[in-house]
Amino acid sequence: MKQSNLFGRTLREAPSDATTPGTQLMLRAAIARPLAAGLYTWLPLGFRVARKVEQIIREEQDRIGAQELRIPVITPAEYWKETGRWDTLEPVSFRTKDHNGRDYMIGYTHEELVMHHARNEILSYRQLPAMVYHFQEKGRDEERPRAGLLRVREFVMKDAYSIDRDWEGLNEQYWAQHGAYAKTFARMGLDAISVESDTGNMGGDVAHEFQVLTDVGEDRLVFCTNCDYKANMEKATRKIESAAAAPSNVPAATPIATPGITSIDALTSSLKIAPKDLLKTLLMKDLTGNVVAIVMPGDRELNEPKLRKVLKTSDVKFANDTDFAAVGAVPGYIGPTLATLAEQGPLPLGLNARLLVDASVETRPYVAGANKKDTHVRDVLPGRDFKGETVDVHDVREGDPCPKCGGRVTIKRGVEVGNIFKFGPYYAEKMKATYLAEDGTHKPLMFGSYGIGIGRAVQTIIETHHDARGIIWPLAVAPFQIHLLPLFSKDESVRESAEVLLKELEFMGLEVLYDDRDDSPGVKFADADLIGIPFRLTVSARTVKENAVELKRRDEEKATLVPRGEIVSKMRSLVGERRR
């Protein structure tokens, strides 16, 4: 491939809105170009990388017996309506109608469609297990695309679906995919680790995400510094010391005047106590508008995914003024319902809402809101003065004890490059997808789903494989294997020599980008470093004179001279025996 013909030019400076190092390099190296917010065109260089990433995934999927098929991008509404996702995906999906007015969605994902085909193709247990996958565009009207290809509104995903008879079969396929994912990411140079993740509200108890640690990651991950515990923040828990017996000498709860003091900060400074000695009470509501009160220590943060799971809802929001009024809450002075004080008269009845008490609330006296303007209450003893359902809805934080071994946990950022998920019978039950079992009964198909985002993988490779000069592609996914740079001079022998070498390398099936541009050496070297092809070969008057070729690996500083007679076989062995 002649570089002068390459569609897409390198940029000396990155556009100012490219913020992450990888995004800047992705744009500068002509991997992809933005078309609109969250919509990117692969340029030829990037598309070659994407195809190699796909091929690695394909090989590893095939290896565990998954079969490739292809489901359309445009999907009819009827299947989504069967599971109710026609409505729940409304805010985040692209939709259209045909000329007859029928509704369609650009596939947000493809579970419903796979399940539809499965119920038609699979009638008997004899046809199970089955596993299929495809590479297909997903359309997601993300509210906030970011960081180049990391989060976009249209992207190719490899999504695989396993279908089996029972949990045991599902489990086997799940772990087969887990193994395939580990190999897949390793092959493309991604150091991905599997962490437990939230299963959302679609049933199933196990899900893993494959995460690559990098500061540009959107997810926060909790690791134990002592054992192998690792989990997404959305799922992570911490060890909580078993509740100590309630201290017996706690005075009765007493209202105190706190005029105008409505925040944790204000309370800590005016009462001279620490945030951890305060109780904060949050009012949240679920999708259907039910309001719940959550009591947690003043120094802890609410974890919304955990709360959603407790409430079995797909969305939670902070309550608004109307909600406050409806449950009898006073903004700034909200607290758990203190039954005794309410009965005795000094305080109003309290909240008319379901009360959840976070597990991090200890059995010791706290200061809490009184549900009365300008008033708090001291010596509030959980269990004695109020009761609620104990739930774990707080964020784990740096230094908390590990739930597994009690060691300290640490928090890092990561990019989710893949996830695997056991749905179980969830979709089959919604879509009446059953098979005839050996015992003559109809049973639901057990379902698992497994996704990898291609563009995100490519962007993550760049984010984790670069230096100040440019990208450093792992050989397996590099757009080309060899970058051949002739340093032209008056002496035509350089051009002749380079072009003969090019032919020989290409004849061996090696992928070569040939920089035939009439530019100065500095420009060529700088572009070569930017584009990041693993092996750079330089042919110049100097090397021709010595009957040699200069070889430099992108990931090493030093270059070596290789005799002309050996260079082709040397490159062949460096790149590997793989032929097209």
Added chain:
RNA sequence: CGGGGUGUAGCGCAGCUUGGUAGCGCGUUGCGUUCGGGACGCAAAGGCCGGCGGUUCAAGUCCGCCCACCCCGACCA
């Protein structure tokens, strides 16, 4: 969807406070000289100053509305 920011030549930016001829660097085109780490000279092309409306003799600059893009938070591969 909440909060913040930015729109001026292909890219990076200045000009806006204080209204009066649209600029700089890089890149691009032509010619010449160079040729091992983003070369040099000469000449040139390239802008509806995001859009619409307003104020004004006069708007890139002031005012209003809209649009687009980016960043931070909540959701996803």
